[in-house]
Amino acid sequence: MWRVLFVTVAQLIVASPVAWKDLEKEKRDPSGFLNRFLYPLFGMIALTAFIGGLWFTRNGDLENALKNSIISVVAVFGAYYIVSYLLNEIADRFDLDQGLFRFQQFTGYASVVMYLLYCLIPFMSEFFIIWLLALYTIQLVHAGAIHFLMVPAHKRGAFIVTASALVILIPVIIHALFSFFIQ
Numbered sequence: 001m002w003r004v005l006f007v008t009v010a011q012l013i014v015a016s017p018v019a020w021k022d023l024e025k026e027k028r029d030p031s032g033f034l035n036r037f038l039y040p041l042f043g044m045i046a047l048t049a050f051i052g053g054l055w056f057t058r059n060g061d062l063e064n065a066l067k068n069s070i071i072s073v074v075a076v077f078g079a080y081y082i083v084s085y086l087l088n089e090i091a092d093r094f095d096l097d098q099g100l101f102r103f104q105q106f107t108g109y110a111s112v113v114m115y116l117l118y119c120l121i122p123f124m125s126e127f128f129i130i131w132l133l134a135l136y137t138i139q140l141v142h143a144g145a146i147h148f149l150m151v152p153a154h155k156r157g158a159f160i161v162t163a164s165a166l167v168i169l170i171p172v173i174i175h176a177l178f179s180f181f182i183q
Contacts, residue, residue: 008037012112016143017147020146033105041112048123049065051122052123056122072175076115084107084108087106093158095151096149106149110140111167114171117131117133138164141160142156
């Protein structure tokens with residue numbers, strides 16, 4: 001399971017068009033996608049946020065580690081569901097058929113860079129510049145729009161801008177809100 005997870009993530013980052021084509025051919029059921037891809041990633045985010053909050057911050061203690069872990073998981077989990085539901089609801093505007101599971105898969109795979117950033121940031125919280133890597137999400141969304149969702153060419157630009165903005169900004173907004181209210 002872990003090997004398949006790491007191979008999928010690496011393929012999406014290194015060779016995203018090929019990875020999207022492979023994911024299109026592969027027919028995963030909802031439980032397989034969640035249990036073999038998404039939930040393990042969210043578990044890694046929780047673990048790295050806990051470890052980073054415990055040992056790699058200035059005031060690292062158990063309370064801050066738990067808060068960091070909860071905030072990170074709520075941010076990525078909430079963003080995953082919000083973005084996938086929003087994309088499903090506006091699918092008609094881009095001449096796409098509505099299908100929640102398809103948009104959940106798209107959102108999960110397109111958010112891989114954000115998930116990796118949430119795994120790295122607890123260890124390198126001083127390097128704010130690393131958030132610029134989130135812009136690679138635009139490439140993932142572009143390749144996924146072409147090869148996975150098959151967005152028509154005349155609607156592709158608007159879809160890429162919309163989906164990229166949602167995938168990048170929603171987890172950041174949720175993280176900022178929960179950080180403000182919890183800490």
